[in-house]
Amino acid sequence: MLLARILEEKLSSLYRAGAIKGGVFLGRGQEALSVSVGSHLRKGDIFAPLIRDQAGRMAFGDTVLDTLRTYLGSQLGSMRGRDGNIHRGRPREGYHAMISHLGAMIPLVAGALLARRMKGETGVVGATCLGDGGTSTGAFHEGLNAAAVEKLPLVLVIANNQYAYSTPGSRQFACANLIDKAAGYGVAAHQVDGTDLNECLRVLGEAVQAARNGGGPQFVVGNLLRLVGHGEHDDASYVDTALKESPLGRDCLEVCEEFLVEKDWATTKEIADWRVEAKTEVDDTTTKVQREPSPDPAEEDWTALSERRFAEELSEA
Amino acid sequence: MITYLQALNAALDKLLADDPRVFLYGQDIGSFGGAFKVTKNLAARYPGRVLDAPLSEDAIVGMAIGAAIEGMRPIVEMQFADFSTCGFNQIVNHAATLFYRTEVQCPIVVRLPSGGTPGGGPFHSQSMEALYAHYPGLIVMTPGTVEDAYSMLLEAVAIDDPVIFCEHKFLYNHLKAEALPDEALPVGKARIARRGRDATIVTHGAMVHESLAAAEELVSDGYEIEVVDLRTVKPLDTDTLLASVARTGRMLCVSEAWPWGGVSAEVLARVSTEGFGLLDVPAQRLNARDTPIPYHPDLWSAHRPTADAIVASTRHLLEM
Structure with missing residues (x-):
């Protein structure tokens, strides 16, 4: 969680320095919910994170190195410059690379789980994350419904962060509470204070276990506030000040650190040391990645097919 | 004599018999045998591998992609090619881009019952091949004979990339051949x-x-x-x-x-x-x-x- 926060702070400054060509989308304020998803998954499980899941990605096995490589366009990154920023993954390892169309990863995870079932594998869980805005899409509806029909071990986590880009929940859905949607699909619903790591770990633990035990899809809503813009290009001036001052606007990392000190599990000094340690790792890795080669257009094979015998060669003037 | 439609059914039968990775997913394709009966008798012959899907073209294709990443060879049926617009996003933005982005292959076959028949009207008659051919990362087949309906469907499943298989509804029962072929021209040859x-x-x-x-x-x-x-x-x-x-x-x-x-x-x-x-x-x-x-x-x-x-x-x- 702390490492994800520090890494994202670095990405933000790299963005401002013009070192990243594409967009930067951060998960500040959502780390507790996200890391709880990744923490409860184990090797062999399936995870399709969304744009604010740096913490969950790292808990599932992603690294500072590959994150920086993908953002900075290193040829050595998992996407080799062909895709960037949050669109990274290693699908062979069950870690999927999101497309931008919201809700699209739900049926993908459902299909992967269906395949596991056909292959006779049991005890597998697939999790995917979405925002409140994503619940309005047709893909969300179709994917969750199909997963429910097949009673697949899918955990769908909604970060109800109060805004889809600039659009507030009041213009996004008309149900009193997002978890009300679950009943219509016949899936179990869970709700959690997304600013409280303890609660997130507890509720996600229950949801993942229920899915693992054959309870079918689990719908989890974490209530929180996005503490950054939609992307780093966005100053988020539309966010209601009252929300920022409400319990939803708490910084989950601060809440967590206060808890650790209060319980005497760590001192303020120790936490400060962890921060320095994380910063050193992030800074050193950045330096290394900045020296790595960019993809070379002349070396690119410009073929979208894996079966090269079907690649077309067009004559061009 | 064997019809174009029977040739498709025979190809699916052979694929299911020969390869445990193959499964079929689509609307009404199970015990009902599909809107046109292309999957007739297959659900009974291959229990658990010919699955009825909800009316969700987007989810049908999305699930096929997820299963393909896991090593399966899904064949999905759109009830009519026209309805594939509802699954368009998963086909062109997900299946078609997957290998280029991630180096992971996406061997799915999307069967599109295509083309016009008398009385079909605006939403049950379309030919979508150009739309899909426009996108990099897809192979688009349009079999026009009984022999090609059979051999190209077999080959479509063997290909490691996503294939859009435009089978023609007008030919389903009109077109007949003496027998199924033992060999065929390679895919990509006219x-x-x-x-x-x-x-x-x-x-x-x-x-x-x-x-x-x-x-x-x-x-x-x-x-x-x-x-x-x-x-x-x-x-x-x-x-x-x-x-x-x-x-x-x-x-x-x-x-x-x-x-x-x-x-x-x-x-x-x-x-x-x-x-x-x-x-x-x-x-x-x-x-x-x-x-x-x-x-x-x-x-x-x-x-x-x-x-x-x-x-x-x-x-x-x-x-x-």
Whole structure:
């Protein structure tokens, strides 16, 4: 969680320095919910994170190195410059690379789980994350419904962060509470204070276990506030000040650190040391990645097919 | 005798029997056997591997992609090609981009019952091949014979990339062959459906048969028309097109789909840019009219190319 926060702070400054060509989308304020998803998954499980899941990605096995490589366009990154920023993954390892169309990863995870079932594998869980805005899409509806029909071990986590880009929940859905949607699909619903790591770990633990035990899809809503813009290009001036001052606007990392000190599990000094340690790792890795080669257009094979015998060669003037 | 539809059923049967990775997913395809009965008897023969899906084209394709990443060979059926617009996003943005982005293959087959039938109307008649061929990362097949329906479906499943399989509804029960083939032309190769010397008609799908009928009619005028069946529209076998045009000097491309940016536009572009010197007269094309596909059979037969219309266009080409 702390490492994800520090890494994202670095990405933000790299963005401002013009070192990243594409967009930067951060998960500040959502780390507790996200890391709880990744923490409860184990090797062999399936995870399709969304744009604010740096913490969950790292808990599932992603690294500072590959994150920086993908953002900075290193040829050595998992996407080799062909895709960037949050669109990274290693699908062979069950870690999927999101497309931008919201809700699209739900049926993908459902299909992967269906395949596991056909292959006779049991005890597998697939999790995917979405925002409140994503619940309005047709893909969300179709994917969750199909997963429910097949009673697949899918955990769908909604970060109800109060805004889809600039659009507030009041213009996004008309149900009193997002978890009300679950009943219509016949899936179990869970709700959690997304600013409280303890609660997130507890509720996600229950949801993942229920899915693992054959309870079918689990719908989890974490209530929180996005503490950054939609992307780093966005100053988020539309966010209601009252929300920022409400319990939803708490910084989950601060809440967590206060808890650790209060319980005497760590001192303020120790936490400060962890921060320095994380910063050193992030800074050193950045330096290394900045020296790595960019993809070379002349070396690119410009073929979208894996079966090269079907690649077309067009004559061009 | 075996019909085009029975050939598809036989191919699916063989695929399910031979490869445990293959499964079928689509609407009404289970015990009901599909809207057209292409999957008849398969659910009973292969329990748990021929699955009825909810009415969710987006989720059907999305789930196929997820299963393919896990090493399966899913074959999905869209009830009508027209409905694949509801699954368009997963096909063109997810399946088609997956290998380029992640180096993980996406071996799915999306079966599209395509093309017009009498009374089909605007939403049960479309030919979508050009739409999918536009996107990098997809292979698009348009089998026009019983033999190709069988052998190309077998090959589609063997290919490690996503395949859009445009099977023609008009041919389902009309078209018959003596037997299923033991071997086939490779995917990506066009077929000379009829040898000729005076002009080349390039076509695919159900239009192969309208074009062959037109060619027969022109024999009485002393013309020998060559008919090239594209078989796959992507990749497009430009070499066979150019070789044919080199023999005849004249080309008409016939397509049941709409004209703008379609397969005929691509064929004309290739032949004009790469084979301009082979042409005695400008290449021509004949497409469906640029309107939604009409419901009434009289309107429909005037909307799409027919043998009569192809004869008229070919005569025009020959007299240029």
